[in-house]
Amino acid sequence: MTDVSNHLFETIDRQHRGESAATRRQLIKGTSAALAGAGILGLATGVSPASAAVKTDPDNSVETILAVAATAEVLATIVNTLGPEKLGNRLDKTTLRNIRAAAQQEKNHYEVLTSAGVGGKPVTTSIHVPDEVFSSPEALLKTLVVGDQVFVNAYLLGLTVFARQGTLSGSRFARYAGEIMAVESVHRALALQSLGQLGNDRVYAKFAQREAVAGLPTTGAPGFYKIMDAVTVLESAGFGFGKAGSKPGQMYTYADVSARTPSDPDVNTLMPS
Template structure:
């Protein structure tokens, strides 16, 4: 029996605690019969949710730590990119990237607030020098990075929702709201590359990357939050230490102090 069906049966049992044990067993048996009759057992066992492990790697603290550290990286790249490339970026692209820097900084501040309780692994990121070598390199890095963030936040939605508590549902919503913004960042970066920005019917989670010409083209999504770190490290980023490619160290506090604020950015607080 898959983790997802076990979870379903546990929920049925929990939500019907007011009923006698025999009645709860009857409800579970009835649900099992219905799923079997509709041929859904195989579908559930093969679902993305069933593949998201419940081991320590995907515990809430790790997801928050990886997410906060990713937002450190994103704030740095989106702030420094326009500084380095200057007039190589057209006005619209420059404004979109700088607005993304402001938004990533806001995400980091939310994730590390007392209300959420996340803690970054490091504030020092080694960024490959090639990222800032050209407009195309920067934008492709943003497309790849934002997809990693989308995957990570969707994984977070799954893990937090599984908690079955008000706190879990709140954090799941936070993750979904941030993921939606990361999807916008990816779309505008693609559009600035001359590609279709709104190219997906659904935000990509487990599916393979179909955009051509990226370092991650053809690679599948991930079910373990630590794989987000692996993907970023394979692109040459270093977290608190030099990465696998020639790069420069940037400190979040120094960079975030000069992250621009765009008056057009709205919905700057979360409900």
């Protein structure tokens, strides 16, 4: 048992010192079961299933995670730029501005990830986007909710892998992943809010847990521990990376679309720390 879990159980024992020893043991036993069921005890004891799964998958390398992240930012830049272009007069003013600002932010993420200081190399900069994504404001917003959750999951996975490097560059990449993940969480929250749902619905950013939001293609699906599963989720939604996707759509290139990605004067903190 680790120092963390020892401290936790000693605290329970101390707070209930007026109870019998049998009662205190039962409280500790019940707390252990509750924490284990929530996946928290594994974090305290260092035997989290998620941690083990992340560590053992051979594709969870720094290079592969950066490649998937850069490619995902290509997709996000394209969708967030095109969405307002295609649906502008059907989106309310606040939603329109938020999505346009998100396009600018995703483009910035791509530029940082592919900079010489980070070294990410996208798998492709050509993305097949299903036509249904732009069929209605609701379709676009649900796509953003699902996509941004995939990105949150991927950056949390990346943060774990980068931090394990035990190097200065690893800690820097972990911090970048955390900073980008925070912004992707905001994008998800704003899209949910524009759908008329609670935007700040997470106590913790979702990693391994099942999707609790109703009415999404991913409702009830668990998070992923393998970075290539991010690609699988997006492909199952009809996106194609450098090739046609599984649903009718069109191929877009980053160079063409990003050339007209808007900039909002109120967007700030333009570089990671």
